[in-house]
Amino acid sequence: MEEFLSVTGQLFTGFGENCFIFAITLLAALPLGLVVSLGSMSKFKPLKWLTKTFVWIIRGTPLMLQLFVVFYIPPLASQGGFAFDRMQAALIAFIINYAAYFSEIYRGGIESIPKGQYEAGYVLGMKRSQIFFNVVLLQVIKRITAPIGNEIITLVKDTSLASVIAIPEILMNAKDFSMVGLIWPLFYSALFFLAFCGILTLLFSFIEKKLDFYKG
Amino acid sequence: MALLQVEGIKKSFGKTQVLKDISFSLEKGEVLAIIGSSGSGKTTLLRCLNFLETPNSGKISVNNTVLFDGDTKNNMTDSQIRKNRLHFGLVFQSFNLFPQYTAIENVMLAPKLHNKKLKNGANYKGLTKPGEIKALIREEALALLDKVGLSDKIDSYPCNLSGGQQQRVAIARALALNPDVLCFDEPTSALDPELTGEVLNVIRGLKSSDSTMIVVTHEIEFARDVADKIIFMSDGVIEEEGTPEEVIGNPRSPRTQAFLSRFNG
Ligand SMILES: Nc1ncnc2c1ncn2[C@@H]1O[C@H](COP(=O)(O)OP(=O)(O)OP(=O)(O)O)[C@@H](O)[C@H]1O
Numbered sequence: 392m393e394e395f396l397s398v399t400g401q402l403f404t405g406f407g408e409n410c411f412i413f414a415i416t417l418l419a420a421l422p423l424g425l426v427v428s429l430g431s432m433s434k435f436k437p438l439k440w441l442t443k444t445f446v447w448i449i450r451g452t453p454l455m456l457q458l459f460v461v462f463y464i465p466p467l468a469s470q471g472g473f474a475f476d477r478m479q480a481a482l483i484a485f486i487i488n489y490a491a492y493f494s495e496i497y498r499g500g501i502e503s504i505p506k507g508q509y510e511a512g513y514v515l516g517m518k519r520s521q522i523f524f525n526v527v528l529l530q531v532i533k534r535i536t537a538p539i540g541n542e543i544i545t546l547v548k549d550t551s552l553a554s555v556i557a558i559p560e561i562l563m564n565a566k567d568f569s570m571v572g573l574i575w576p577l578f579y580s581a582l583f584f585l586a587f588c589g590i591l592t593l594l595f596s597f598i599e600k601k602l603d604f605y606k607g
Numbered sequence: 608m609a610l611l612q613v614e615g616i617k618k619s620f621g622k623t624q625v626l627k628d629i630s631f632s633l634e635k636g637e638v639l640a641i642i643g644s645s646g647s648g649k650t651t652l653l654r655c656l657n658f659l660e661t662p663n664s665g666k667i668s669v670n671n672t673v674l675f676d677g678d679t680k681n682n683m684t685d686s687q688i689r690k691n692r693l694h695f696g697l698v699f700q701s702f703n704l705f706p707q708y709t710a711i712e713n714v715m716l717a718p719k720l721h722n723k724k725l726k727n728g729a730n731y732k733g734l735t736k737p738g739e740i741k742a743l744i745r746e747e748a749l750a751l752l753d754k755v756g757l758s759d760k761i762d763s764y765p766c767n768l769s770g771g772q773q774q775r776v777a778i779a780r781a782l783a784l785n786p787d788v789l790c791f792d793e794p795t796s797a798l799d800p801e802l803t804g805e806v807l808n809v810i811r812g813l814k815s816s817d818s819t820m821i822v823v824t825h826e827i828e829f830a831r832d833v834a835d836k837i838i839f840m841s842d843g844v845i846e847e848e849g850t851p852e853e854v855i856g857n858p859r860s861p862r863t864q865a866f867l868s869r870f871n872g
């Protein structure tokens with residue numbers, strides 16, 4: 392029993408790190424992704440290609456590698472002059488990585504709105520911004536809810552990658568127990584993820600239901 | 608003096624010239640039907656009138672005010688273009704209703720946005736209080752939906768309406784801004800045959816209430832019946848123009864004859 396409580400405490404402490412990374416990444420990457428998506432849809436070609444290249448590199452390389460780069464390269468490059476601490480490095484890598492993924496979802500959502508919706512707004516004398524906020528935005532949100540939900544659930548599990556730069560998150564703690572012969576905490580830690588993802592799934596199906604008042 | 612005056616409109620997309628010198632005029636309360644084969648530039652002409660496309664040259668005037676002049680077109684500001692658009696309404700082939708709004712919300716959206724923040728001194732039909740303006744806009748929207756025969760569908764979303772009903776909401780939505788000229792681009796082409804009648808009847812009804820309209824259509828019988836004036840377009844030019852009896856009853860141009868013979872066969 393004492394062992395169970397101590398394991399539970401350890402895992403909870405670790406899961407706190409996961410939740411922290413999760414929350415900050417979401418808060419920053421959701422809006423940042425919108426900025427990136429606007430860049431990738433820009434009519435100004437250099438900006439468009441720069442953004443597209445950025446998204447290609449971020450999506451085309453492992454998040455683990457990106458964590459290494461953000462954590463290890465600055466001190467090497469500045470010969471010890473500058474370094475992020477572990478959590479800063481993790482957050483930077485996660486935010487950039489997820490902003491790139493979100494930006495593609497936003498872009499897909501925005502570009503899927505038929506041209507006729509904008510034109511209907513124009514012939515009614517609406518401004519671009521009025522069309523965006525009053526006509527397009529909700530339709531985009533409806534279309535991206537499912538893919539964003541998917542991505543967010545992936546993020547929950549990805550947070551444990553932070554262990555590769557030695558952030559004491561839940562899986563790292565569970566693995567430490569296995570080193571001393573305790574295997575079950577590994578499975579126990581799975582329950583944390585399952586519970587968290589279960590809540591998110593409920594939340595997203597609630598949002599989808601809310602947006603189900605119209606079709607199209 | 609004519610309500611609408613179109614002079615020498617030309618429009619190219621890249622190297623293809625789609626409109627080659629289009630001129631016509633329309634009196635207040637007149638209905639103009641435009642017929643012509645696919646690709647002759649009918650949609651492009653309506654889009655130019657509604658400033659969805661910018662003509663390369665030509666002139667568009669409404670009520671003796673020049674809205675567009677090909678020589679000075681580059682000086683048009685966004686807000687000028689928006690103001691110009693309000694002289695025209697456009698009903699699309701594919702309705703383009705806003706799916707997240709009910710029928711009445713679709714009709715009310717633009718008037719509400721235009722009268723949201725009235726600057727000092729401005730009013731909406733004599734009203735200045737936001738609450739009263741909103742109530743009036745709603746009343747007007749109800750009247751319009753009644754006019755198109757949809758009083759019982761005001762709170763329906765487009766996804767729950769038939770094509771004919773959706774198109775009638777789209778007509779009410781266009782009417783809500785009181786355009787000088789209401790344009791229709793093949794308003795019944797996307798509809799099942801049994802639904803075209805209800806939409807055409809609404810347009811007939813508008814004619815009797817003195818709306819000025821331009822209707823692009825493939826419904827030759829309807830054009831003959833409702834139009835005061837018919838234009839047959841072919842290859843970006845007005846091939847023939849006149850009363851329904853002249854253009855449909857007695858076409859002079861061989862191209863018009865060939866086009867019409869397909870409908871009588
Ligand atoms: N945005 C565009 N870019 C390039 N070409 C275009 C564009 N819009 C129209 N065109 C071309 O202009 C020509 C006229 O098109 P338009 O849609 O005006 O014809 P239409 O008379 O309305 O035909 P339909 O009866 O099929 O609707 C066509 O050849 C079309 O391919």
Ligand SMILES: [Mg+2]
Nearest residue numbers: 649650651792
């Ligand atoms: Mg057309």
